[in-house]
Amino acid sequence: MNWYSVQAIYRTEMSRMMRTVVQSIVAPVLSTSLYFVIFGAAIGSRITEIDGVSYGAFIVPGLIMLSIMTESISNSSFAIYFPKFSGTIFELLSAPVSWAEIVLGYVGAAATKSVIIGGIILGTASFFVEINVAHPAIMLLFLVLISVSFSLFGFILGVWADGWEKLTIVPILVIMPLTFLGGTFYSISMLPEFWQKLSLFNPIVYLISGFRWAFYENADVAIGLSLGMVIGFLAICLGVVWWIFKTGYRLRA
Amino acid sequence: MQPVISIRDLTKTYAGGFEALKAVSLDIDKGEIFGLLGPNGAGKTTMINIICGIVTKTSGTVTVNGHDNESGFRETRGCIGLVPQELPTETFETPYNVCRFSRGLFGKPPNPDHIEKVLRSLSLWDKKDTKIINLSGGMKRRVLIAKALSHEPDVLFLDEPTAGVDVELRQDLWRVVQSLRESGVTVILTTHYIEEAEQLADRVGVINHGEVIVVEEKNKLMRELGKKELVLHLADPIDAIPPGLDGYHLELGADGSELTYHYDTKSDHTGITALLSALHKTGIRFNDLQTSQSSLEEIFVGLVNKER
Ligand SMILES: Nc1ncnc2c1ncn2[C@@H]1O[C@H](COP(=O)(O)OP(=O)(O)OP(=O)(O)O)[C@@H](O)[C@H]1O
Ligand SMILES: [Mg+2]
Numbered sequence: 382m383n384w385y386s387v388q389a390i391y392r393t394e395m396s397r398m399m400r401t402v403v404q405s406i407v408a409p410v411l412s413t414s415l416y417f418v419i420f421g422a423a424i425g426s427r428i429t430e431i432d433g434v435s436y437g438a439f440i441v442p443g444l445i446m447l448s449i450m451t452e453s454i455s456n457s458s459f460a461i462y463f464p465k466f467s468g469t470i471f472e473l474l475s476a477p478v479s480w481a482e483i484v485l486g487y488v489g490a491a492a493t494k495s496v497i498i499g500g501i502i503l504g505t506a507s508f509f510v511e512i513n514v515a516h517p518a519i520m521l522l523f524l525v526l527i528s529v530s531f532s533l534f535g536f537i538l539g540v541w542a543d544g545w546e547k548l549t550i551v552p553i554l555v556i557m558p559l560t561f562l563g564g565t566f567y568s569i570s571m572l573p574e575f576w577q578k579l580s581l582f583n584p585i586v587y588l589i590s591g592f593r594w595a596f597y598e599n600a601d602v603a604i605g606l607s608l609g610m611v612i613g614f615l616a617i618c619l620g621v622v623w624w625i626f627k628t629g630y631r632l633r634a
Numbered sequence: 635m636q637p638v639i640s641i642r643d644l645t646k647t648y649a650g651g652f653e654a655l656k657a658v659s660l661d662i663d664k665g666e667i668f669g670l671l672g673p674n675g676a677g678k679t680t681m682i683n684i685i686c687g688i689v690t691k692t693s694g695t696v697t698v699n700g701h702d703n704e705s706g707f708r709e710t711r712g713c714i715g716l717v718p719q720e721l722p723t724e725t726f727e728t729p730y731n732v733c734r735f736s737r738g739l740f741g742k743p744p745n746p747d748h749i750e751k752v753l754r755s756l757s758l759w760d761k762k763d764t765k766i767i768n769l770s771g772g773m774k775r776r777v778l779i780a781k782a783l784s785h786e787p788d789v790l791f792l793d794e795p796t797a798g799v800d801v802e803l804r805q806d807l808w809r810v811v812q813s814l815r816e817s818g819v820t821v822i823l824t825t826h827y828i829e830e831a832e833q834l835a836d837r838v839g840v841i842n843h844g845e846v847i848v849v850e851e852k853n854k855l856m857r858e859l860g861k862k863e864l865v866l867h868l869a870d871p872i873d874a875i876p877p878g879l880d881g882y883h884l885e886l887g888a889d890g891s892e893l894t895y896h897y898d899t900k901s902d903h904t905g906i907t908a909l910l911s912a913l914h915k916t917g918i919r920f921n922d923l924q925t926s927q928s929s930l931e932e933i934f935v936g937l938v939n940k941e942r
Contacts, residue, residue: 383708383741385738385739385741385742385743386738386739386740386741388738389734389735389737389738389739390739392735392738393727393731393735396731397725400726463725467722467725468718468720468721468722469722469725471688471716471718471722472716472736472739472781473739474686474687474688475686475687475688475711475714475716476711476739476740477707477708477709477710477711477712477740477741478739478741479708629690633687633688633689633690634648634649634683634688634689634690
């Protein structure tokens with residue numbers, strides 16, 4: 382392991398994010414507050430409780446998931462797409478670094494930022510509702526694993542994309558709908574049976590359910606299954622990234 | 635001497651099916667400055683990019699300091715610095731930061747003194763904290779060179795470093811290359827400016843249509859350059875060169891009215907006086923004469939055209 386290389390990538394990526402630190406912090410704080418106003422106050426006054434948890438508190442894990450998924454994808458996809466687009470990637474390709482070091486640097490930085498944002502949202506939310514985390518260690522485990530796997534996914538997206546549209550279209554067309562339909566704002570047990578069954582094909586249901594379990598010990602699917610899904614997704618993304626560097630797919634002519 | 639870079643039967647066929655390199659073999663000696671010449675699209679950048687790991691080879695082998703450039707990529711890439719031909723549009727980073735990044739990326743521990751030395755040698759020190767996006771094109775190129783030098787490479791590739799730069803940068807660069815040579819760094823330089831190769835290179839290689847067509851000591855090429863030819867336009871055409879002129883290796887022009895004599899301006903005797911008196915003895919008269927000299931450029935163009 383070439384730690385100087387990993388450190389160089391990680392530090393540069395972190396400082397790039399720090400340059401936009403105001404947006405990075407203000408944006409999630411603002412959007413979380415808005416969600417609370419709209420969903421928590423407006424809808425929450427009608428739906429008082431889900432599975433014994435107040436509606437405002439119920440949506441917190443989903444909101445955190447929503448943000449860290451989109452942030453992870455956009456940060457790491459941009460991090461690798463931009464050098465590809467601008468041509469500075471030549472340096473990365475000609476450096477004595479293995480794929481593991483490159484990924485550790487880029488994905489590590491993107492995931493770090495997501496975890497920080499997750500913390501900020503949790504902090505903001507605690508001003509609005511009372512939140513108890515039943516299993517902090519598992520909550521943190523989910524937070525980190527999901528940040529890392531979606532950052533890996535974003536990395537793949539950034540390598541694959543050959544234009545700015547593709548970079549933005551996947552998060553909007555695929556990730557957003559799956560997240561909204563994945564139980565961010567409701568428990569899938571509230572759905573008619575057909576839609577419940579269909580929801581089980583949405584991988585994000587498992588992630589949100591597991592994460593919510595760490596908070597309130599209620600879940601749509603078994604916690605073990607959720608954890609398995611997260612690890613499975615992580616493994617698939619790792620495999621794809623390994624393959625990308627092995628074959629040079631869209632990186633080396 | 636063990637070559638620092640050894641290329642054997644290297645081929646590259648791009649995804650579209652275009653064959654950019656056809657069985658190239660080439661050795662670069664340690665500590666030399668190698669000038670790589672060739673017209674646009676010859677395959678110079680392709681070859682460099684394969685050695686550096688940016689492009690994958692189709693077949694053949696490349697070794698750097700005895701390590702294979704794929705299986706031993708850490709060893710080979712670690713000792714190579716590359717200044718690419720294309721100027722990447724850089725970001726909001728500063729020259730100092732990108733140099734520090736490059737050094738770290740290549741696995742070297744931080745060394746601010748070295749980075750300062752490099753930036754000063756390229757007259758970049760007073761711009762070290764300016765955002766690269768606000769620098770001029772020539773300055774951006776200096777930054778690329780500084781990046782490549784910041785990790786102290788043993789081998790430096792300069793892919794057309796002086797294309798579109800002013801005289802000052804060119805001279806800065808030539809100075810940097812000379813001082814690198816003194817410290818034992820091997821430099822491979824591609825250029826379209828022949829005088830740059832003349833000025834800097836120990837050896838020159840010419841590549842065309844993906845094939846190396848000549849590799850030669852520059853001095854030997856320069857000796858070629860010292861050769862001149864004397865063309866005599868004869869008053870009356872002749873059928874054959876008379877026996878009295880045998881020793882001069884003359885060439886008789888197609889229609890028998892031109893005699894060409896090759897001589898070396900750098901030798902002690904050009905033999906012109908003797909030739910003229912010998913001509914007088916044989917009774918051949920001429921009504922005009924001209925001399926001409928081939929430049930490295932002509933040698934180069936001649937080589938490239940012969941290939942077509
Ligand atoms: N990524 C690529 N895909 C397909 N063909 C390519 C690619 N890169 C280069 N080529 C082709 O390979 C040939 C060699 O290109 P290369 O860039 O190596 O030439 P060069 O000798 O560096 O030329 P120049 O003096 O213009 O820089 C060219 O015909 C070019 O069009
Ligand atoms: Mg080129």
